[in-house]
Amino acid sequence: MEIGDRYHSLDAAIYPWFEDQWHRVVRLHNDKHLPHALLLSGMPGIGKARLAEAIAGYVMCHRPQSLKACGQCRSCILLNSSGHPDLYFLRPEETGKPIKVDQVRQLTEFMHNTAQQGGYRIVVLEPAEFMNISAANALLKTLEEPGRDTLLILITHQLGQVLPTVRSRCQRLDCHPPSETVAVEWLSQQLSVDAQEALQLLNVVHGAPLTGLSFKKQGHQALRADFLTALRDILRQRKTPVEVAGEFLKADLDLLLGWLQGLLADVVRILLLDSDELIRNMDMQKMLKGIAKNSTKVKIFTLADLVQVERLGLQRRQNPNKQLLLERILIDWSALVRS
Incomplete structure (x- = not known):
């Protein structure tokens, strides 16, 4: 050492x-x-x-x-x-x-x-x-x-x-995460942004203030925007899962799956509460409501479970084939709103 x-x-x-x-x-x-x-x-x-x-x-x-x-x-x-x-x-x-x-x-x-x-x-x-x-x-x-x-x-x-x-x-x-009020105030001060922008950022990073700080400073907003746009393009059949997997092959896979997991959690909130008031990814509200309306609970929960299992595998230092793993998940994503 x-x-x-x-x-x-x-x-x-x-x-x-x-x-x-x-x-x-x-x-x-x-x-x-x-x-x-x-x-x-x-x-x-x-x-x-x-x-x-x-x-x-x-x-x-x-x-x-x-x-x-x-x-x-x-x-x-x-x-x-x-x-x-x-x-x-x-x-x-x-x-x-x-x-x-x-x-x-x-x-x-x-x-x-x-x-x-x-x-x-x-x-x-x-x-x-x-x-x-x-x-x-x-x-x-x-x-x-x-x-x-x-x-x-x-x-x-x-x-x-x-x-x-x-x-x-x-x-x-x-060690528990801070309350929303405390986290928003702290992140607003650190980044010199208004409370609404800080809250949106915290929603994306599941309430972790230091992750939010890193997210902003490392420029992850652009990567997230590109990935969410690609997910929407898959649902609209403008791109195939294989194409999108290839585009994001060099990105942090756990980061991508974390964002996807957050989207699926929002769809579950809409389904269970019959409301979109508590969703975190407000910038994807229209897409999330469309999935909730046109998919089934079985498909959504099955994909959510798959993403969770694959994230755990990554965090346990398994070394999967990134291309194949992402393709498999995106194929299931593409099937959410299809018969």
């Missing part, structure tokens, strides 16, 4: 929707009841990694104040400059790859060394569901015998994918 993979400077922030979780951890630490392992659980894109970094900064600070690190002690200076030698980040070596057992063994060695700056040694492991079975089992020994003044902070986006024996040895810190 390269030194840059172990020692990070912090970019920590306490988002307003995590104040309860933050106060809980601070109280545990101040009362000397901080557990040796925390498991931060919640949907992606809401800031769990930033919360973990803020916790690490507070716990490692030599002169913590009531609700924040002092920012001036040796530990704080290290954390915010060159990186702290007693803080260890463990992530997959490559995007989409699992966390391997050898990585966990290196972590175990770190956990049992003496802290170079005194105080705590802290590990931030993300995402916990990416540990393969061997790695998770290797971590169990560290969780059972963590050593003195150590804290493991595990972050998971899919709690059900974390080994039960790992979950049971951590104190859970459930």
